[in-house]
Amino acid sequence: MLKRYPATEADPGVTRQVLSETPDLMVVSFRFDTDAEGKLHSHPHVQATYVRSGRFAFTVADEAFEVGPGDSFVIPSDATHGCRCLEPGELVDTFTPRRDDFL
Template identity: 70%
Template sequence: MVVKSFPAVPADPGVTRQVLSESPELMVVSFTFEEGAQGKRHNHPHVQSTYVESGRFRFEIDGETFEIGPGDSFVIPSLAMHGCACLKPGRLIDTFTPRRDDFL
């Protein structure tokens, strides 16, 4: 097995993204947010699972809004419109299936 290392890169203002691991079928990505930063509303064909490692976030998925904090997790279905606002600085761990080639 070859272990790859990926750099942290800017994603949105106040947000950095770092691929932690990847294969064609699955990808794990860390997103670090400053307070007030936004994850812009978007959608994609990938199924996404999000785990809150730290911080506090307000998410919107297909018109439903909710707040989450450390230890919370949820799944975003394929093509669902979603975005978030960071209420307290923190880190999200997202898993995508299949891999997000646009992040490589």
């Protein structure tokens, strides 16, 4: 069943849109303006991130790294993480289980 979700402002310069979801899995698009931040946070969900466009500086646990188009990585459950957008772009994140707080 296809369900459409509206885009919402997640943080200043960051737009979030749920693309699809079930109780066990969720796919979400995040669009960032330059210098916008995904503030440091953690959650119990495992997260896989794919960089569709742009450049980002990430911190995951104690590791800092930059990513660009085509890069992907996994963020373990409860790991503190966040990012800063270096060039405008889009991240596609997958969460398991679903992030009910995004609905």
